[in-house]
Amino acid sequence: MKVVFGFGMGVDSAAILVEWLDNPDSRTFDLKDLIVVIAQTGDEWLETGWLIEMFIFPLLRAHGIRTIQVARASNSQRDGIVILDDTTQPTTCYIQGAYRLSDENFEVATVPQTGGIRKCSLKAKGWSLDTLIADITGGEPFVHVIGFEVNELGRMMRDMPLGLPGRIPAYPLTGWGWDRDFCEQLLWKKFQVKWIKSACVQCPYALASTAGLARTLPRYVASPYEAFKPLTMEYLSVAANPRQGLIGGRQLYDALLDVEGGPELLAEFQEHLNCMPWAIYDVRRAFRAKADDMMKPANAARSMTRIATGDRADIVGLLDYMANHHLPPGARYEIGRHQRVWLHERNIYYPCPEQAFVTGPALAIDKTNKTFAEAWEEALKGPSQLSFV
Ligand code: SF4
Incomplete structure (x- = not known):
């Protein structure tokens, strides 16, 4: 049976590989059945790539272990995954990925969100790995090894029922009773290096x-x-x-x-x-009211479109000119770390509109939610308008 190891490149999973390769009694499978899979978000720290190329890939090469690196092809699952490398002799850690998590963040002018499930990780890592693993196991039962350490029993329990049909999850570190400190020490003894936490630079x-x-x-x-x-x-x-x-x-x-x-x-x-190209964006949000409380917002629909591009000085100068010569009644010009002309500001009652001309790097694409037009109409009619004028 194939043993698929989701190698996260961090302390815990590096320690598992070292133990398996240095101490054959620690595993119950033959190395020819092992496949190491790595999901690249495209935003890892350079140091992580260096650690993998310097210390882990030589071990995998020495034992001829099949190692596959994978990434998302685009922000749409329809476009599938990109196999960055599939070899028993890995040398390059493709931390640059393909379609990067940061590409998506820049396109929609947002940062990865905390709270609840880690959507970014599910999209950039979980989905790419599941797609790859479905391909390489062809629907056959397989052992899926994950590097949760002994203090992550909650995550382990939540992970157990998930995944593809035929998946048999395995968590060696919890079986061995190893925590992160122990893993760090093992890597230190083996390589004389302090292993850093694997993460996106913007995590x-x-x-x-x-x-x-x-x-x-x-x-x-x-x-x-x-x-x-x-x-x-x-x-x-x-x-x-x-x-x-x-x-x-x-x-x-x-x-x-x-x-x-x-x-x-x-x-x-x-x-x-x-040194970057800049833009003025028209950013509009239409806030809906919570069903039973007009003083609380429900979700918002957003529209963001570029209305001018140029270098930073030109763009900031243009917004300044607009603000000083064409500011509509009731609008407000905000100067500081960011320049914004507020045309509609959020108020205490919902539904309500919010609209500003803002300046920033020209990295976001024009994007309007499908429900925006309708929500905007409703927001403009909302009670906040009474206090705006
Ligand atoms: S490292 Fe952080 S930002 Fe990157 S995918 Fe994981 S949770 Fe998201």
Whole structure:
């Protein structure tokens, strides 16, 4: 029976591979049945790619283990997956992926969301892996190995009933009683290297705790090239919606202001923004009212379209000109880290409209929700209009 190992490239799964290869008694299968599968989101830290190429791929090559790297082809499942590599002699870790999670975030001017299920992970990793595994197992029963450590029994229990028909889940670390510290020590003893947590550079979960911030902010300072991606993503997302931010609604930008080297990084980031093409976007949101409470919003439909493009100075200058010469009555010009002309602002009653001309990097595509036109009509008729004029 095939044994498919979902190799997440982090501490836990690296420790499993090392143990299996160094200590054959730790496994009950022949290595010729093992297939290592890696889902690439396209946004991993460079250091992770380096660790894999330097320490893990040589082991896989030495044992001739089939290793497949996979990514999404586009933001539509209809386009399927891209096999980045399928070999028993892996050398390159394709962390650049194909269609990246960040491509999707930039296109719709948002950041990955925390809370509830990790939609980004399900889309960029879970779905790609399930599609690949269905292909390589051809519907036959297979053992699916996951690297949950001993303190992740809750995740393990939730994972057990999931997945493809014929899937037999296996969790070696929980069976061995290994936690993350133990895995880290094993990798340290084996390679004399501190294995970093595998994650996308823009991962909000990596910033969700004090320990996560202490770990991640210095990495941004040390690697401006990698920091520019989450900072640009957040900048565009906040331009379109001031309530966004990578740290649970708080901005990474603000957190970096307070760490050593952060202000210098942010000065470089501003230079980076200066070199990008910019746009003025017309961002409109139509908020519906909650069924039983007109003071609470239900979901919103959004429309975001570019109305001008150019370099940053031209675009900011153009919005400034519009604000100073053509500001409609009741509109408000906001100047600061972001420039916005507010035409409709959210009020305390719903349904209500929100509309602003905003400036930001020209990375978002024109996108209007299917239900927007109808919701916008309703929002314009909503009670908030009474207090707007
Ligand atoms: S690492 Fe973070 S951002 Fe990337 S897919 Fe996983 S949860 Fe989403």
